[in-house]
Amino acid sequence: MGLPNYVKDLEEWTKEFSYFYPITVRFSETDAFGHLNNTTSFVYFEHARIQYFKEIGLMQQWMSQKGSTIPVTADLHCDYMNQVFFDEALTIGIKVADIGRSSVEIQYVVLNEKEEVCMTGRGRIVQIDKKTGKSKAWDDRAAKALVSGNFV
């Protein structure tokens, strides 16, 4: 079926990930076809993405009651390459692929224990103002954290 348009060379693309989060497939996440239900990949994407945002200090701002912004999902895409089954120990990779004025493009890879690519994904997150609902530009610290992976 060919590669999704955000992946030129799967091997190269996969090497560019440096943040990884482990997830074991829960039984309640399987379905009556015996495999991982397709909707669960987005739960994994969100959980790993948020762990990353925590790592670089952004999530703390968004969760703070004093904070004036929250992140919203602009779009999300998942490409399914290999079926996943109950109890597999997966690794979810997170990569910042592009940083806009108030948005960030995140890419995802889901690897199984054999290091096979089971899913790839991407999606844009936008920072909005809690009250107005309008997009709100990254401040310097946030932009730097997204570039460097360090919140200083």
Place this chain on the structure above:
Amino acid sequence: MGLPNYVKDLEEWTKEFSYFYPITVRFSETDAFGHLNNTTSFVYFEHARIQYFKEIGLMQQWMSQKGSTIPVTADLHCDYMNQVFFDEALTIGIKVADIGRSSVEIQYVVLNEKEEVCMTGRGRIVQIDKKTGKSKAWDDRAAKALVSGNFV
């Protein structure tokens, strides 16, 4: 296996329900054993219970930003009597079994299309103060709504 202790006579008990909410089993709610995953019954309980709380006007208070209280779950119990499968058209019955100072005992019945009892359940909901986290007595209107099923 005998009846749960909150059900004396299953037929009589089932007749006492007067509020019902329909739910069709989603494929994503099944699991690799081919049936409805056990965790989903609590999702159905909550959804039907909240529809009932909306019907009698309580949910609107709790969801209001001006409101000072929210409901929390004190306990929940589900007894599984018949397996449920993908695409079954279920009916969730809701009954107010007891009203306390700041709490309410809700009972649940899940019927399939043949009107067989698939699950029964019960649980206590407590109204708490958003800020203090402590239980907060029902006001007159709420108590009356829970007794009569009408919020006047």
Place this chain on the structure above:
Amino acid sequence: MGLPNYVKDLEEWTKEFSYFYPITVRFSETDAFGHLNNTTSFVYFEHARIQYFKEIGLMQQWMSQKGSTIPVTADLHCDYMNQVFFDEALTIGIKVADIGRSSVEIQYVVLNEKEEVCMTGRGRIVQIDKKTGKSKAWDDRAAKALVSGNFV
């Protein structure tokens, strides 16, 4: 932010839907930001898509123990346009946008009560052989059902 590439003119595109399925947002589907969690749209897409596949007779084949094929998700995409909140009565539209040898491109639209577009989506479903895991071409009846919306 511009339209997703599978939507040229939003108004025109929305008019092309003819199958709709109603879904009320469950409280358990919201998250701590107060709105519908982004992962739930894919649960809605699947539920509505499967209702459609049932309508045209395909789901029955796939669920049959005698059947030799099941559908798998090749990819899924969701674009989020308006936030959705607890208890909204949504309508999920399903459209067959393209039929391949063994796959079908499904498009999705999620409308709120004001008929505003909250989300759009698309994704490719592939029919595979249960045993080999390889793609399996539609037979005549299935292909006709996907074209006409009637399984004859």
Place this chain on the structure above:
Amino acid sequence: MGLPNYVKDLEEWTKEFSYFYPITVRFSETDAFGHLNNTTSFVYFEHARIQYFKEIGLMQQWMSQKGSTIPVTADLHCDYMNQVFFDEALTIGIKVADIGRSSVEIQYVVLNEKEEVCMTGRGRIVQIDKKTGKSKAWDDRAAKALVSGNFV
């Protein structure tokens, strides 16, 4: 509100757990009241219980295509003691409290990072025959594994 009837002394009862599984609260598991949604505790119970069944070798039998039995949930109970929030690092304790002919009583405790008890729970799992749907007695190895925590 007093202790649930399956807990005589909370401190003593908590000490009797010896199998623990760590779970970090996902953002998608919170709800619009800002805390962990009540339905998720049963997802945690199942995941930890199944990890335990895997540890003692039972899950492998049930998942095997050659196996003739599967476990079903007879009942489940959760008592909520302390609210849980996004990103808390919880520990789920699993204890075999009683072994019947074809069933087993499992108890659950959910601790937060301060080792406070957030939830307690219990429930009966019954082994049934896949084909007949009737309860099926434990064989010697399974009964021993449930008693000793070792599948030999």
